[in-house]
Amino acid sequence: MKILVLNAGSSSQKSAFYDLAERQSDQPLQPLWEAKIDWTHREGMAEIDVKTSRGKTHREELSARDRESAIAAMFNTLTSGETQVLEDLSEIEAVGHRVVHGGQEYRESVVITPEVKAAIARLSTFAPAHNPANLEGIAAIEHRLGTVVPQVAVFDTAFHAQLPLPSAVYPIPYKWFEQGIRKYGFHGISHEYCANRAAHLLNRALTELKLITCHLGNGCSLAAIQNGRSIDTTMGFTPLDGLMMGSRSGSIDPGILIHLMREEQYSVDDLDHLLNKNSGLKGVSGLSSDMRQIQAAIANENSSEAALAFEIYIHRLQAGIGAMMATLRGIDTLVFTAGVGENNAEVRSRTCEAFRFLGLKIDAEINENHPINQDIATPDSTVRVLVIHTEEDWAIAQETQRICTV
Numbered sequence: 584m585k586i587l588v589l590n591a592g593s594s595s596q597k598s599a600f601y602d603l604a605e606r607q608s609d610q611p612l613q614p615l616w617e618a619k620i621d622w623t624h625r626e627g628m629a630e631i632d633v634k635t636s637r638g639k640t641h642r643e644e645l646s647a648r649d650r651e652s653a654i655a656a657m658f659n660t661l662t663s664g665e666t667q668v669l670e671d672l673s674e675i676e677a678v679g680h681r682v683v684h685g686g687q688e689y690r691e692s693v694v695i696t697p698e699v700k701a702a703i704a705r706l707s708t709f710a711p712a713h714n715p716a717n718l719e720g721i722a723a724i725e726h727r728l729g730t731v732v733p734q735v736a737v738f739d740t741a742f743h744a745q746l747p748l749p750s751a752v753y754p755i756p757y758k759w760f761e762q763g764i765r766k767y768g769f770h771g772i773s774h775e776y777c778a779n780r781a782a783h784l785l786n787r788a789l790t791e792l793k794l795i796t797c798h799l800g801n802g803c804s805l806a807a808i809q810n811g812r813s814i815d816t817t818m819g820f821t822p823l824d825g826l827m828m829g830s831r832s833g834s835i836d837p838g839i840l841i842h843l844m845r846e847e848q849y850s851v852d853d854l855d856h857l858l859n860k861n862s863g864l865k866g867v868s869g870l871s872s873d874m875r876q877i878q879a880a881i882a883n884e885n886s887s888e889a890a891l892a893f894e895i896y897i898h899r900l901q902a903g904i905g906a907m908m909a910t911l912r913g914i915d916t917l918v919f920t921a922g923v924g925e926n927n928a929e930v931r932s933r934t935c936e937a938f939r940f941l942g943l944k945i946d947a948e949i950n951e952n953h954p955i956n957q958d959i960a961t962p963d964s965t966v967r968v969l970v971i972h973t974e975e976d977w978a979i980a981q982e983t984q985r986i987c988t989v
């Protein structure tokens with residue numbers, strides 16, 4: 584089955600094209616074509632980066648702020664130029680979308696219908712940086728391929744749908760929970776993929792592992808996984824809760840919001856913007872939401888603001904992992920994944936330092952040099968520590984095929 588995957592983020596649009604008929608082993612299939620549109624690169628511009636499994640690449644910059652025209656340009660690279668892998672877009676048999684918020688209604692992947700689109704739109708208020716982008720991606724496909732090609736929504740909330748009540752219910756009036764104000768959790772596609780991959784790499788049954796997965800990208804979250812299920816996670820009602828992130832605050836005392844609204848006349852939109860876009864690494868450092876830039880500012884400019892931002896990030900990550908260990912009553916395996924988790928040896932080693940007292944030890948050389956899809960713990964470590972390349976797109980492609988063939 585030929586499947587296109589769209590993974591829309593707040594500031595980027597990743598896409599991948601797979602021919603699932605080509606799969607020959609139990610390893611994740613590599614996409615024949617993959618593309619990323621990045622809007623953060625230069626003000627008012629979209630940068631499109633394309634690569635194929637045959638080593639062809641293409642880069643172009645467009646003065647396109649809107650997703651629709653950038654997606655159109657990206658699609659052109661599927662059917663023309665050096666990166667062409669299809670004669671015509673009509674060869675695509677199904678499209679899978681990562682949809683960030685599925686709310687209470689959607690606990691499993693579904694074929695997208697007008698009703699599903701209406702629900703994604705309704706839930707946009709809970710994930711304003713993500714759900715509208717998903718809808719634009721769905722519309723762009725309909726525009727080109729019509730409604731004959733099935734589109735499937737794979738929800739980032741689904742993996743956490745069975746959180747035990749003490750984790751899912753906030754200590755606020757209970758009727759709010761009945762109105763849907765509860766912990767949903769996000770990055771579920773990645774947490775679930777990494778849990779399965781960890782079991783595979785360790786040659787253990789997933790059901791016998793107590794896992795903590797650390798998804799550290801622009802958005803960051805932890806999941807505590809037992810019996811293959813998420814039993815706790817750090818993101819909540821929205822993707823703003825929990826760990827410190829690139830530009831999101833993570834958990835802060837809600838009293839701060841009350842104070843700012845009452846004493847400083849902050850509006851709802853001011854707070855939304857400040858907490859989602861201007862907090863986290865960016866807010867503390869005053870420099871950037873990108874961990875590479877934070878570390879460059881520490882190394883090259885001796886920036887004390889960047890150094891503090893880094894220390895808060897580590898402190899909160901260590902504390903979050905400690906909390907997940909308590910929920911799990913232990914830990915067998917710690918997993919690092921996503922942009923920072925996969926690429927940043929210092930974040931991994933600093934995080935692990937806190938758990939030396941448990942006998943968790945990592946091998947400095949493997950951590951620095953060969954971490955991807957490896958166990959970076961020393962042989963005598965009491966906890967396995969894996970770095971896993973998350974393959975959200977591959978997971979979405981498999982799920983899309985499953986839904987389209989049932």
Ligand SMILES: Nc1ncnc2c1ncn2[C@@H]1O[C@H](COP(=O)(O)OP(=O)(O)O)[C@@H](O)[C@H]1O
Pocket residue numbers: 592595799800801802829872873874875876921922923926927
């Ligand atoms: N090759 C790399 N080396 C170091 N850090 C990286 C690398 N690639 C990405 N990152 C870091 O990962 C973060 C972005 O993660 P990513 O998973 O790509 O985010 P998202 O999918 O949420 O957009 C940034 O802070 C960036 O600094």
Ligand SMILES: CC(=O)OP(=O)(O)O
Pocket residue numbers: 592593683713739769770800801802803822
């Ligand atoms: C849910 C979420 O935070 O996603 P991302 O990390 O892609 O922004």
Ligand SMILES: [Mg+2]
Pocket residue numbers: 592800801921
């Ligand atoms: Mg991501």
